[in-house]
Amino acid sequence: MTTTAETGALNSAQAASDQVIEERRATILAAASRCIALQGYDSVRLRDVSRRAGVSVGLIQHYFDTRDELLAQAIRHMSEELLEEFSRPPGVPLTAWQRIEDLVDRLCSVPDLQEHSFLWVAFGAAVAGHPELRPHLVRVYESWDRYVRGAIEAGVAAGEFDPVGGIDDTVVACLAFFDGYEYDMGAGLIPADVEALRARALLLFRSLLRPTP
Structure with a gap:
């Protein structure tokens, strides 16, 4: 026994x-x-x-x-790691604009921005040739979409944002910016500069969302 x-x-x-x-x-x-x-x-x-x-x-x-x-x-x-990072709740309550800043900071905080960009580009390319991988890419993209869309909708409802266009167009433009920027970094067309990425991302969000002072 x-x-x-x-x-x-x-x-x-x-x-x-x-x-x-x-x-x-x-x-x-x-x-x-x-x-x-x-x-x-x-x-x-x-x-x-x-x-x-x-x-x-x-x-x-x-x-x-x-x-x-x-x-x-x-x-x-890789997709699960990205989803975990996006779904991690902030430590304190955030305003709508702070949620946007939090998203940008999370994207900019990866250990190696150049390698991360390479991987994201390779991920998309792999899905193009292997449709069975597509659900993993879709889950990551939808997670991005929910986070950005939720912050924008909350900001509009609270009167914090006065977006230039509709919410759908704004969300697509913001996500496309990050995807395109990562492609350019991964391809070596622009430097993998964290501060430049953060400044340009926030410039785009401010221009599209027109946050109130």
């Missing part, structure tokens, strides 16, 4: 093993995401991910049956 102490030890060992597995999977998925960003979805091979993750190809195959499964889960992993 297993004692309480033995059961506790077994549970602790299992929890430690599960944590190691999750950490290894996360390392592999992060490496696969970087490979997608740098090489493009269709050019990535298991050996590329192996070198970047510092693990054997055999270990990757232990966790992921095929290359396509690995890359699809890498895309899913």
